[in-house]
Amino acid sequence: MKPLFDRVLPSSMRSDVVTIPVVRLQGLIMASGAPFRSGLSLATTAGLIEKAFSFKKAPAVAISINSPGGSPVQSRLIYKRIRDLAAEKDKKVLMFVEDLAASGGYMIALAGDEIIADPSSIVGSIGVVSASFGFQDLIKKIGIERRVHTAGQNKATLDPFRPERKEDVERLKALQLEVHETFIDLVKERRGTKLADDPDLFTGLFWTAKRGLSLGLVDALGDMRSVLRERYGEKTRLQLVTPARGFLARKLGLPGSRSHDPAPDIAAAAVSGLVDALEERAAWARFGL
Numbered sequence: 001m002k003p004l005f006d007r008v009l010p011s012s013m014r015s016d017v018v019t020i021p022v023v024r025l026q027g028l029i030m031a032s033g034a035p036f037r038s039g040l041s042l043a044t045t046a047g048l049i050e051k052a053f054s055f056k057k058a059p060a061v062a063i064s065i066n067s068p069g070g071s072p073v074q075s076r077l078i079y080k081r082i083r084d085l086a087a088e089k090d091k092k093v094l095m096f097v098e099d100l101a102a103s104g105g106y107m108i109a110l111a112g113d114e115i116i117a118d119p120s121s122i123v124g125s126i127g128v129v130s131a132s133f134g135f136q137d138l139i140k141k142i143g144i145e146r147r148v149h150t151a152g153q154n155k156a157t158l159d160p161f162r163p164e165r166k167e168d169v170e171r172l173k174a175l176q177l178e179v180h181e182t183f184i185d186l187v188k189e190r191r192g193t194k195l196a197d198d199p200d201l202f203t204g205l206f207w208t209a210k211r212g213l214s215l216g217l218v219d220a221l222g223d224m225r226s227v228l229r230e231r232y233g234e235k236t237r238l239q240l241v242t243p244a245r246g247f248l249a250r251k252l253g254l255p256g257s258r259s260h261d262p263a264p265d266i267a268a269a270a271v272s273g274l275v276d277a278l279e280e281r282a283a284w285a286r287f288g289l
Helices: 004-008 042-052 072-089 104-109 136-141 166-194 209-215 224-232 247-252 263-285
Strands: 019-026 060-067 092-102 114-117 122-124 206-208 237-240
Touching: 019 042, 019 224, 042 072, 060 104, 060 224, 072 092, 072 104, 072 166, 092 104, 092 224, 104 122, 122 209, 206 209, 224 237
Parallel strands: 019 060, 019 237, 060 092, 092 114, 092 122
Antiparallel strands: 122 206
């Protein structure tokens, strides 16, 4: 029979229960700052990550990643914060891929000591992409003249309202190559000898996790609950780490005691949010999702 002390305590405090904090990271990875932007960035995730690592008795932190990628800088910052805390708190990090961990999403997944995914999850896309539109013919048709004045001959590089210049594209590609090399170095550092010798590995291609397992991009196939219960016992308890109360109001930038009319701010933010939603939809669609 269990000690009376254990029987009257909440399950999270019983000596025979292992509690594993769980963080869910989902969405496009982007720089933060504007209201209504719900993407992943260090600013939007740092609090959750740090809270998860504050569980002193937890032997590990479980992180669920579901992202088509985005900003390489924010991806690396999130990755680094996870690794720094793992070293500081001496905790194992188990990364679980949901639908997708591609590009920057896979970079974040590299923060795991192990990467575990569903067989049908999509992983990889180790590359760099930039996309934009050219409107120079459109503005001619509707009778608009583009006027740009700069101090510095390259300040208007890749202006979408002017014809594309070969030297601008070459400069962009050189920058992309540097970012790509940083990404490749990180993959090699974290995956090491697990990586298969495959010429397509760093070309930007992506695969199901079943294929990713043979390529060395993931360590195992499975789901979070089953894996954690197998590792830490049938009484393992998963505790989802959620934002502090009041987060939504701060995230949306809703007014508190401010006296000015918030309607223009909210309208502008809503338009920006619509654009972000379309951008994110396009990012997921690249992977058939």
